[in-house]
Amino acid sequence: MSSSSDTHAGESRHRRNPIRWLLGFGFFVQGFRGFPWLGANFFLTEQLRVNPSVLQLLQNSANLPMVAKPIYGVVSDSVYFFGQHRIPYIAVGALLQAISWLAIAFLSRSNVSILALSIYLLLSNLGASLVEVANDAIVAESGKQKTSETQSGELPSFVWMVSSLGGILGNLLGGIAIKTFSAQSTFLVFGILALLQFLVTINIREKSLNLPENPSPAGGIRKHLSDLSHVLRKPEISYSIAWIAVSTAVVPVLTGTMFFYQTKFLKIDASLLGISKVFGQIAMLLWGFAYNRWLKSMRPRKLMTAIQVTIAFFVISDLLFVKGVYRDLGVSDSVYVLFFSGFLETLFYFKILPFTVLMARLCPPGCEGSLMAFVMSAIALAFIVSGYLGIVLASFVGVTEDDFSGFTRGLAIEAFCVGIPLILTSWIYDEAETKEKSKKIE
Numbered sequence: 001m002s003s004s005s006d007t008h009a010g011e012s013r014h015r016r017n018p019i020r021w022l023l024g025f026g027f028f029v030q031g032f033r034g035f036p037w038l039g040a041n042f043f044l045t046e047q048l049r050v051n052p053s054v055l056q057l058l059q060n061s062a063n064l065p066m067v068a069k070p071i072y073g074v075v076s077d078s079v080y081f082f083g084q085h086r087i088p089y090i091a092v093g094a095l096l097q098a099i100s101w102l103a104i105a106f107l108s109r110s111n112v113s114i115l116a117l118s119i120y121l122l123l124s125n126l127g128a129s130l131v132e133v134a135n136d137a138i139v140a141e142s143g144k145q146k147t148s149e150t151q152s153g154e155l156p157s158f159v160w161m162v163s164s165l166g167g168i169l170g171n172l173l174g175g176i177a178i179k180t181f182s183a184q185s186t187f188l189v190f191g192i193l194a195l196l197q198f199l200v201t202i203n204i205r206e207k208s209l210n211l212p213e214n215p216s217p218a219g220g221i222r223k224h225l226s227d228l229s230h231v232l233r234k235p236e237i238s239y240s241i242a243w244i245a246v247s248t249a250v251v252p253v254l255t256g257t258m259f260f261y262q263t264k265f266l267k268i269d270a271s272l273l274g275i276s277k278v279f280g281q282i283a284m285l286l287w288g289f290a291y292n293r294w295l296k297s298m299r300p301r302k303l304m305t306a307i308q309v310t311i312a313f314f315v316i317s318d319l320l321f322v323k324g325v326y327r328d329l330g331v332s333d334s335v336y337v338l339f340f341s342g343f344l345e346t347l348f349y350f351k352i353l354p355f356t357v358l359m360a361r362l363c364p365p366g367c368e369g370s371l372m373a374f375v376m377s378a379i380a381l382a383f384i385v386s387g388y389l390g391i392v393l394a395s396f397v398g399v400t401e402d403d404f405s406g407f408t409r410g411l412a413i414e415a416f417c418v419g420i421p422l423i424l425t426s427w428i429y430d431e432a433e434t435k436e437k438s439k440k441i442e
Contacts, residue, residue, distance in 0.1 A: 020158070022138075022201070024158070027135060029094070030132060030166065031165065031166025031167040033170065035186050036187050038174035038175065038274055039184070040117075040121070042263075042270055045263065050114070051401045053394060056254075056255060058114070061118065062118065063380055064125075066129050067380055069133050069374065069376050070377050072133040072373055073373020074221055074228060075221065076133055077367070083207075086137060087134075087205070091202050093126075094201055095127070095194075096124070097124050097190075097194040099127075100123040104117060104121075105191055107120075136356070136373065138211065140363060141368050157288050157289070164281050164285035165285055178270040224370055227364075228374065234362070236434075237371070239428070240358065240428050240429045241374070241375055242427055243304075243428050246424065248383055248385075251418050252390040252417060254394060256387075257407060257410070265404055272334060276339075276341050279343060280341075280343045287350055300354045300430070308418065315418055316415045321333075322407050322411060356372070360372070
């Protein structure tokens with residue numbers, strides 16, 4: 001009888017727990033960020049007339065606040081506001097995004113400078129970083145609870161799929177909005193959505209999330225920095241983080257060049273480019289479903305290695321696309337851009353889902369926010385380095401907004417660099433391999 005009542009009580013708590021609503025809405029908004037960013041790309045190229053290198057420089061520099069995520073993570077782990085240390089950071093982050101995008105929406109109607117736009121984009125990404133750190137910490141903390149949902153990796157897969165859904169709608173509607181109205185309209189709509197997220201968040205109490213209690217909430221920032229330092233000295237964690245960072249940082253991506261090639265050289269319009277990104281986000285959504293359904297029991301090392309190999313094949317495919325091979329085979333440029341370009345952009349992120357699940361499993365209690373923030377910071381820094389190296393590579397092969405003759409050579413170098421991390425996959429922690437070694441030693 002008591003077992004039955006406990007079950008009913010547990011189900012009742014699950015129904016009342018707004019964690020899925022909070023995380024679902026939060027990750028949806030973060031996925032929807034592709035909506036104003038697509039508008040920003042077109043605004044920079046068509047209104048401010050920037051060249052490919054400047055575009056890619058601005059895209060990557062705007063992500064610099066992401067690098068400070070460990071600081072935000074340590075602060076959110078140790079500094080409480082009104083007895084809460086996750087909800088306040090989500091609220092502040094959402095408000096910063098609302099302020100920055102609404103400011104850009106109104107300023108862009110006049111002669112806004114690149115400097116002013118860059119500052120607001122940095123502020124927006126600062127807000128996004130705070131939201132992501134707090135949300136990632138909630139997912140990691142929930143993973144410590146002994147429930148079938150969190151132990152099976154269902155919650156990480158859920159937020160991944162919701163974020164992908166936001167990306168699908170953001171890119172689909174972004175292309176339509178740019179073509180029908182203007183790039184500036186995307187800034188206004190997202191600013192209002194971020195403001196709505198702020199209003200929703202401040203009406204949720206953290207206690208209602210039923211998160212496990214932090215074993216050392218009063219330890220302060222110094223204590224959490226010490227704990228994070230201790231965690232990062234664990235080889236299974238430090239080597240795994242090193243691989244995920246290196247596997248991205250050593251690849252000089254040519255996203256800015258590809259954007260110019262597609263829009264200026266091939267004359268692909270905004271709506272088609274937006275739909276292309278939608279296909280990429282659909283792939284992200286399906287990846288989250290496939291991982292949760294069939295791949296979560298697969299060894300992370302094996303899975304991430306397979307993803308890296310797939311990325312190399314798709315970069316080579318881009319090379320063949322630029323050389324005109326597919327065009328000669330009867331596949332139009334529009335068809336290739338529609339189905340493959342957006343997929344390659346999102347493929348670089350596929351490794352993150354199994355990796356964050358691995359980190360959540362290895363992370364000791366009380367350090368979830370700090371560690372997950374450090375992980376996402378390392379990944380963000382790796383993407384920034386990758387983007388900067390792409391600028392150097394574009395300059396090295398002589399690509400400009402009017403001359404794409406060296407583009408294929410640049411893509412060949414990029415494909416080669418994607419293969420380099422495959423030599424280092426032994427850095428990824430493999431629990432089964434570790435157990436096998438322990439048995440041999442015994």
